[in-house]
Amino acid sequence: MANETAKEAAKIAADKKAADRRKKVLNIGIDLGTSRCVIACDNGVRTFIPSYVGFPKDAVSRKMFGRDVIFGDDAIKHRMALNLYRPFDKGQLKHGDVPDANTKEYKDAVSIAKTLVKYLKELATEGKDTTNTTVRAVLGAPALASRVNKKTLLDIADGVLDDVMVASEPFCVAYGLKLYTAALIIDIGAGTVDLCRMHGIIPTEEDQITTLNAGDYVDKVFFDLLKKDFPEANFTVNMVKKFKEENAFITNQSEGVFIELPVKGKPTKHDVSKELRQACRAIVPEIVEGIRRLIATFDPEFQDSLKENVILAGGGSQIIGLKKEIEDYMKEALGYGRVTKVEEPLYAGANGALMLCRDMPDEYWDQIRSKASERRKDG
Ligand SMILES: Nc1ncnc2c1ncn2[C@@H]1O[C@H](COP(=O)(O)OP(=O)(O)OP(=O)(O)O)[C@@H](O)[C@H]1O
Numbered sequence: 001m002a003n004e005t006a007k008e009a010a011k012i013a014a015d016k017k018a019a020d021r022r023k024k025v026l027n028i029g030i031d032l033g034t035s036r037c038v039i040a041c042d043n044g045v046r047t048f049i050p051s052y053v054g055f056p057k058d059a060v061s062r063k064m065f066g067r068d069v070i071f072g073d074d075a076i077k078h079r080m081a082l083n084l085y086r087p088f089d090k091g092q093l094k095h096g097d098v099p100d101a102n103t104k105e106y107k108d109a110v111s112i113a114k115t116l117v118k119y120l121k122e123l124a125t126e127g128k129d130t131t132n133t134t135v136r137a138v139l140g141a142p143a144l145a146s147r148v149n150k151k152t153l154l155d156i157a158d159g160v161l162d163d164v165m166v167a168s169e170p171f172c173v174a175y176g177l178k179l180y181t182a183a184l185i186i187d188i189g190a191g192t193v194d195l196c197r198m199h200g201i202i203p204t205e206e207d208q209i210t211t212l213n214a215g216d217y218v219d220k221v222f223f224d225l226l227k228k229d230f231p232e233a234n235f236t237v238n239m240v241k242k243f244k245e246e247n248a249f250i251t252n253q254s255e256g257v258f259i260e261l262p263v264k265g266k267p268t269k270h271d272v273s274k275e276l277r278q279a280c281r282a283i284v285p286e287i288v289e290g291i292r293r294l295i296a297t298f299d300p301e302f303q304d305s306l307k308e309n310v311i312l313a314g315g316g317s318q319i320i321g322l323k324k325e326i327e328d329y330m331k332e333a334l335g336y337g338r339v340t341k342v343e344e345p346l347y348a349g350a351n352g353a354l355m356l357c358r359d360m361p362d363e364y365w366d367q368i369r370s371k372a373s374e375r376r377k378d379g
């Protein structure tokens with residue numbers, strides 16, 4: 001009798017698997033970033049939003065928006081009327097210092113991030129009905145989050161995406177560029193800089209280094225320097241971040257870089273080249289130390305091939321002069337170094353995640369699915 005029941009259960013599971021296989025599949029590469037979430041899908045959708053989620057503060061703001069939740073640029077623009085959240089910080093889900101998954105803080109943080117992922121799915125599917133579609137995603141996350149916090153990321157995707165696999169962002173970048181071997185990827189994001197060496201296999205712990213001084217840190221240093229040097233001027237971190245994104249450089253250029261900041265309400269020009277250069281330089285020492293460590297601890301016979309192929313990705317890779325600064329350092333410390341910037345710093349991670357998503361065989365996704373249902377059973 002027990003045997004019959006087991007047979008029946010196995011048949012139901014097999015039928016379900018076969019039915020799932022008959023469904024259309026939509027593959028999505030998601031780069032779940034601290035400052036931007038980017039998606040690339042095999043239906044041709046490619047887009048990004050700043051990683052902000054806002055909830056109307058009261059009945060008036062709810063009436064004004066006509067919605068219960070606002071995302072991205074809209075959320076930043078209307079932040080005065082919203083409780084505004086940026087779910088990730090320093091490469092991890094922001095939930096205070098509470099390591100316990102049963103706390104309210106953790107559950108709230110997961111719920112906000114889930115809202116964001118749901119919205120990304122809506123963008124990917126262009127709001128179409130997905131009843132007959134298996135929505136499959138590779139979630140590129142900062143290397144730190146993908147190693148330490150994988151369960152959290154799976155909790156975030158649970159119930160939103162049908163099948164999900166977590167991969168580290170720099171690995172996604174490498175995969176997308178078909179750099180499976182002899183390459184050192186440096187993904188300079190907002191919350192983290194992730195360094196990862198590729199040598200023909202999925203990178204392990206030893207192949208990856210994460211540092212926490214990234215784009216947000218540049219903004220903070222820039223903001224603090226401006227506060228110190230121009231105490232009479234009035235500005236926010238958001239304002240100086242925008243300015244940085246248009247002007248970031250670390251070369252020794254002689255012409256000034258000017259920003260207009262209000263002084264007692266009057267827009268006033270300030271030459272901020274010194275402060276901007278210093279702020280952008282602030283992330284370089286840890287990056288070059290990371291490069292040195294990953295090269296020095298690599299098989300000596302293959303070290304030269306890594307030095308040949310250092311790849312910069314992520315928003316921070318657009319700092320003018322960064323490539324040369326790193327090459328100069330490598331020349332001094334390691335004898336030689338060749339650095340290249342990816343062509344699409346914004347989409348490189350999501351593109352690679354999409355390719356990975358497409359390339360994984362059905363059997364692999366079946367395994368992922370049964371692991372996910374076991375996780376759910378275990379609570
Ligand atoms: N032209 C630019 N020059 C310098 N920095 C820039 C430029 N454009 C964007 N940035 C910075 O790049 C960072 C965002 O990059 P990216 O989108 O790769 O990060 P993320 O994926 O959201 O963050 P993380 O990978 O840390 O989670 C921000 O700090 C942003 O200010």
Ligand SMILES: [Mg+2]
Pocket residue numbers: 031032033034169187188189190314349
């Ligand atoms: Mg990133």
